[in-house]
Amino acid sequence: MIFKSLDKETMLKEPEKISEMDRREFLKIGLVITGVFAGGSIVSVASAAEKVFPNGSIARKYPYRPHYAMVIRVDQCIGCRRCEKGCTAANAVPDYGWRTKVLEREVPEAIGQKREFIPVLCNQCNNPPCVRACPVTATYKDKVHGIVMMDIKKCIGCKICMAACPYDARYYNEERGAVDKCDFCFESSLSRGGKKTACQAACPADVRVFGDLSDPRSRVYQMVHQLQKPVWVLKKETDARPNIFYTKG
Amino acid sequence: MGCPEHSSWKGWIEDAGRRVFSGGPVYLFFLGLFAAMLVAGIAAGIHAVYITGSRHAYGTNREIPLAMLIATYTFFVITSTGLCLVSSIGHIFGVERFMPIAKRAVLLSVITIMSGFLVIGLELENPLRLAVYLFLSPNFTSNIWWMGVLYSFEVVLLIIEFIFIMLDNHRASMAAGLLGILFGIAAISNLGGVFAMLNGREFWYGPYLPIFFIASALLMGCAAVIFFTVLAYRVHCEPLDHPMADSLAAIGKLAGLMLAVIMFFTIWRMVALAVGGTHELLVRDALVSGPFAFNFWVLEVGLGMILPFVLILWSGGKRIGPLFLASALVIFSSFFMRLDMVVAGQIVPMYWELGVREYSMLNAYWPTWHEILVVLAGVGLSGVSFLTGEKVFQGFREAEGAGSPSDGTLEVVVQDPQSASDGKVDG
Numbered sequence: 001m002i003f004k005s006l007d008k009e010t011m012l013k014e015p016e017k018i019s020e021m022d023r024r025e026f027l028k029i030g031l032v033i034t035g036v037f038a039g040g041s042i043v044s045v046a047s048a049a050e051k052v053f054p055n056g057s058i059a060r061k062y063p064y065r066p067h068y069a070m071v072i073r074v075d076q077c078i079g080c081r082r083c084e085k086g087c088t089a090a091n092a093v094p095d096y097g098w099r100t101k102v103l104e105r106e107v108p109e110a111i112g113q114k115r116e117f118i119p120v121l122c123n124q125c126n127n128p129p130c131v132r133a134c135p136v137t138a139t140y141k142d143k144v145h146g147i148v149m150m151d152i153k154k155c156i157g158c159k160i161c162m163a164a165c166p167y168d169a170r171y172y173n174e175e176r177g178a179v180d181k182c183d184f185c186f187e188s189s190l191s192r193g194g195k196k197t198a199c200q201a202a203c204p205a206d207v208r209v210f211g212d213l214s215d216p217r218s219r220v221y222q223m224v225h226q227l228q229k230p231v232w233v234l235k236k237e238t239d240a241r242p243n244i245f246y247t248k249g
Numbered sequence: 250m251g252c253p254e255h256s257s258w259k260g261w262i263e264d265a266g267r268r269v270f271s272g273g274p275v276y277l278f279f280l281g282l283f284a285a286m287l288v289a290g291i292a293a294g295i296h297a298v299y300i301t302g303s304r305h306a307y308g309t310n311r312e313i314p315l316a317m318l319i320a321t322y323t324f325f326v327i328t329s330t331g332l333c334l335v336s337s338i339g340h341i342f343g344v345e346r347f348m349p350i351a352k353r354a355v356l357l358s359v360i361t362i363m364s365g366f367l368v369i370g371l372e373l374e375n376p377l378r379l380a381v382y383l384f385l386s387p388n389f390t391s392n393i394w395w396m397g398v399l400y401s402f403e404v405v406l407l408i409i410e411f412i413f414i415m416l417d418n419h420r421a422s423m424a425a426g427l428l429g430i431l432f433g434i435a436a437i438s439n440l441g442g443v444f445a446m447l448n449g450r451e452f453w454y455g456p457y458l459p460i461f462f463i464a465s466a467l468l469m470g471c472a473a474v475i476f477f478t479v480l481a482y483r484v485h486c487e488p489l490d491h492p493m494a495d496s497l498a499a500i501g502k503l504a505g506l507m508l509a510v511i512m513f514f515t516i517w518r519m520v521a522l523a524v525g526g527t528h529e530l531l532v533r534d535a536l537v538s539g540p541f542a543f544n545f546w547v548l549e550v551g552l553g554m555i556l557p558f559v560l561i562l563w564s565g566g567k568r569i570g571p572l573f574l575a576s577a578l579v580i581f582s583s584f585f586m587r588l589d590m591v592v593a594g595q596i597v598p599m600y601w602e603l604g605v606r607e608y609s610m611l612n613a614y615w616p617t618w619h620e621i622l623v624v625l626a627g628v629g630l631s632g633v634s635f636l637t638g639e640k641v642f643q644g645f646r647e648a649e650g651a652g653s654p655s656d657g658t659l660e661v662v663v664q665d666p667q668s669a670s671d672g673k674v675d676g
Binding site: 094096097101103104105106107116120129131132133134135136137153154155156157158159160162163164165167168170171172174177178234235238239240241 | 302303304309311312314315331363373374375376378379382383385386388390391392393394443446447448449450595598599600603604605606608
């Protein structure tokens with residue numbers, strides 16, 4: 001992400017609050033959506049802006065073009081797990097590993113619906129802890145589209161990226177001789193002209209919305225840049241700045 | 250000196266070989282035992298990584314990718330840095346009482362770091378790629394990259410230091426030793442950083458581990474010097490001479506101080522965990538009353554802190570027997586300290602806070618025989634190298650003033666055949 005320092009005088013005048021102009025700019029440019037999922041409060045877009053960026057810095061634009069992201073409409077998931085199967089088939093994922101998974105939460109005391117499903121996958125973070133930890137840049141943030149990629153010929157198998165990932169999104173693939181992870185189907189689809197990820201294509205409930213977060217015409221952009229519905233990310237506290245967003249409705 | 254200054258290398262090697270093979274049945278038994286451990290461990294490691302696959306042979310998994318072998322690696326390299334630091338007190342910073350242990354400590358530092366490299370080499374899935382891409386594709390933000398580079402430099406510097414110290418070239422050995430200390434401290438704090446900079450792992454995250462590792466290294470260095478020096482004199486079937494006994498007593502005092510430091514580190518660590526977040530509370534509970542309780546209370550606190558501290562106090566800074574036992578306990582327990590630190594940092598599932606079925610249990614780890622054998626390979630390499638080194642370099646006796654026996658003021662309770670009966674230094 002590209003940052004521009006705020007004017008020092010402005011900071012001194014308003015040290016605790018982001019100005020209205022900056023706030024509007026945040027909303028316009030995006031990447032300010034945050035929140036705490038499950039068990040915590042869901043933070044609104046406007047108030048979240050002040051919490052995402054530290055005083056003195058402001059995001060000016062999306063760092064990648066296309067800036068691939070996914071919005072997961074979590075309440076639409078029916079737990080059929082076709083996304084898992086689609087991913088496995090498209091990316092030759094072995095039976096001992098996974099690139100995406102649908103988690104299941106059951107709350108017997110809840111009124112009405114007592115079970116919900118939460119799809120998880122690599123969050124293609126803007127500040128990826130796995131990329132920082134890898135000693136040989138075997139995993140890297142692609143400079144064009146921002147997907148966290150694997151260069152399998154370099155992977156030494158130290159597995160520090162697996163320990164570093166806050167989303168449990170990595171596993172060691174024996175067949176590849178390297179750590180494997182979700183690449184938004186870049187190898188199997190996007191690099192060959194595809195527009196969808198396998199999990200998105202397999203989903204019968206339109207749970208996963210994939211697209212370019214930097215394109216105002218994209219559905220992903222429109223779902224993220226709105227105030228009506230809450231949008232959140234997982235594990236915000238790690239400051240990994242993920243590109244997988246969650247919403248309901 | 251044991252160095253080939255006046256004779257050919259070939260003759261020197263033949264002499265050294267003769268000394269090794271005429272070491273006596275007990276010596277040869279242990280040499281053979283350690284060699285067997287080394288061979289079996291290397292075979293197990295190769296079998297695990299290249300034949301069956303580590304997924305089947307090692308106890309690591311997706312949720313706990315770093316476990317016993319990483320812990321063993323940290324155990325050895327922390328010991329190595331500690332030995333380097335303790336040796337420097339005498340031969341670099343000029344503290345007289347620490348001089349006699351310098352040569353052995355530097356050699357042990359080389360030995361332990363090589364043992365660490367062996368274990369990590371059998372843990373990595375593709376170690377050859379590391380040798381290539383560490384240089385061709387470096388990641389300067391990675392702690393492991395820095396650790397690899399710094400430890401590579403350190404091992405070279407330690408070897409240079411050892412060569413010069415054996416040649417009695419003190420200026421050169423001091424220069425190499427000083428650089429070795431700098432690289433060693435940088436490397437060990439980076440090793441702490443490998444864990445401490447993973448902010449998704451709350452138990453590891455923060456500046457605690459790099460600082461703790463440095464303090465722990467000093468304790469391990471002291472313990473290893475006392476332990477191996479006493480054993481070395483047993484290898485040579487000789488009683489401790491006065492300068493060495495005096496030196497070990499001084500190191501014992503430093504060990505006591507560092508043990509107190511480690512105890513306070515641990516106390517505050519546990520207190521801080523008690524007011525931490527959910528992950529930290531879960532880890533604290535696992536350590537205090539959960540699956541790690543035996544390791545923590547018995548192996549870490551009881552055998553690794555309280556008992557050694559009592560033994561060091563009991564030694565009164567004089568009695569080598571209790572110091573030796575305390576050192577052995579510190580070395581033994583610190584292995585479990587490393588293991589608990591590494592594994593406990595990963596027991597809380599990443600999506601614990603979501604309350605989902607798939608992540609509702611704490612992650613579990615149990616070592617496999619393959620992993621235990623690889624650990625023994627590291628121990629075996631250290632054992633073989635130590636025993637061989639003692640014979641090859643003839644116990645470092647000339648420069649250490651061996652043969653100038655104790656004046657009897659130090660009570661040495663090392664039970665060797667000659668002095669077992671009276672518990673005094675046998676002059």
